[in-house]
Amino acid sequence: RRRQPPPPQSPLEKVAAQEGLSLPQLSGKWFLVGMASRCSYLAEHSHQLEATMVTVTVLDEQSLAISTFRKLDRMCWEIRQHYLPARSPGRFLLKGEGDQTGVDVVVGEADPSSFAILYYQKGRSISVKLYGRTSRVSDAVVDKFEQHIRAVGLSEDVTYYFPTYGGWHMVLGETRV
Numbered sequence: 001r002r003r004q005p006p007p008p009q010s011p012l013e014k015v016a017a018q019e020g021l022s023l024p025q026l027s028g029k030w031f032l033v034g035m036a037s038r039c040s041y042l043a044e045h046s047h048q049l050e051a052t053m054v055t056v057t058v059l060d061e062q063s064l065a066i067s068t069f070r071k072l073d074r075m076c077w078e079i080r081q082h083y084l085p086a087r088s089p090g091r092f093l094l095k096g097e098g099d100q101t102g103v104d105v106v107v108g109e110a111d112p113s114s115f116a117i118l119y120y121q122k123g124r125s126i127s128v129k130l131y132g133r134t135s136r137v138s139d140a141v142v143d144k145f146e147q148h149i150r151a152v153g154l155s156e157d158v159t160y161y162f163p164t165y166g167g168w169h170m171v172l173g174e175t176r177v
Contacts (some may be wrong), residue, residue, distance in 0.1 A: 010104075011152045012121040017090025018110045025112035030054045030131040033115075034142070036149035036159040037127035046160050051135060064092065094120075108148055115141045117148050123161045124151050135164040 032052040035042070050071040059067040064083040069076055083092035083105055092105040103122045110116040116131045130137070130145040149159060 006084055010121065010124075011126045012104050012106055015106050015119050015152065017088060017110055018107045021090045021091075021107055021110060022112070023061065026056050026064070026107075026110070026116065027058050028056060028133075030056060030116065030133060031135040031164075032129060032162050033132045033135065034129060034130040034136050034145055034161045035127060036129075036145075036154040038125065038154070038158050039127065042160060043158070049160060049162050054131065109144060114138075115144075118146055119148075119152070126154070128152065128154065135162075144146065146150050 030053070032054060051054065052068060052070045054069075055067040057067070059082075062085040066081040066083060068079040068081070070079070071077070081094055083094050085091075086093045086104065092107075093102050094105055095102040102131040103120050106119040108117045108119050108128070113135050115137050118129050118131065120127045120129065127150045128145070130141070132141070146156070146159070151153070155173050
């Protein structure tokens with residue numbers, strides 16, 4: 001009998017979560033600055049990217065409630081997600097409706113006062129997102145982001161940066177109760 005080779009290591013298993021991450025420091029308003037993904041929909045519609053704001057709330061000191069505001073067809077939409085704690089600190093599971101597998105999430109690197117780099121993996125597909133406390137981040141942070149995307153086999157040709165124009169996200173942030 002031949003032995004089966006071990007299953008290939010998932011790209012996310014190689015990613016170290018940010019050490020010493022304090023979840024309450026992630027609370028508050030974030031802007032989606034950039035994303036690297038082989039998603040064909042993103043590639044085909046990248047010219048339609050809109051400024052996107054995310055609000056993070058820490059629940060029960062171990063899970064995150066994520067509220068994403070984005071503009072679509074000239075309307076503001078809110079998408080709510082719940083990141084459940086996974087195997088170790090800085091790792092989460094995002095379960096979709098009726099979704100058996102879910103999405104694994106890792107906070108790869110963060111300076112909670114300015115940026116966070118998160119990895120998302122569903123099946124064998126991986127993407128990396130860069131969030132900033134403001135809609136613009138420093139060149140040094142962009143360089144870190146690009147190092148992270150290359151480390152998981154993604155490249156600049158599948159990297160997209162989000163526009164920073166438009167004041168709708170400011171209005172939403174100020175009118176929330």
